Amino acid sequence: MKTLIESGTLVIFPEGDIDQHSVGRIRGEADRLLLNTGIRNIAFDMSRTSFMDSAGIGMIIGRCRKVAALGGKIYIRGASPEVLRIIGLSGLGNIVNIEEEHNEQNEA
């Protein structure tokens, strides 16, 4: 799973499906990087995400709690209409920042 650091933000590119089966790895990696880098903002770039269900929502909510305690923010980028739909349904859109325009400049 691709990750990079850009302007004080941890950018994570979850690949494929985000469901209960795959979410543990994303959670683990995100938490490990938060701990090791001391960075407190996370951007999930969903341009490589083909599917997400409520397991992904739960994981993002968990990360929101962690970064909020550190004074950081969560961003969502490059999400497909389907992924945006479930984010909207969950109310997650009220606590994360959704960047609808995919910023191609930052793809390393």
Next chain:
Amino acid sequence: MNRMRLEFLSASQNERFARGVISAFLLELDPTLSELSEVKTAVSEAVTNAVIHGYRGRSGTVVMESCISGSSVTITVSDKGCGIADIEQAMEALYSGSDDEERSGLGFTIMQSFMDEVEVTSEVGVGTSVTMRKKIGSAG
């Protein structure tokens, strides 16, 4: 008119497998991308519930049955797991039957939003069955 039945191990990697099967089965109704996504997500939630809550990580069999009639699809996901004591409570938005990890408690809410009807029957110690129906192509 078409029908199918799939039985699989209550292992989390089969959440994606079940989504793949229902997607393939639904194709004959020529769903939009959005309709396909909705059905896949509802199935994913139901199967995940069976794996995580029904069997709680133990080995069991999850059954997914589906039938297509006209432009409607009916899908039933069932397990012989621990069952739900209070179905109403379980279906409350944000209620999570699990304390560990990060459960959003949104499974039933998603099923109800994405499908036209959702029916849950369950008996403690016997198992749970979730039946969902959706008319495809009604959005126009």
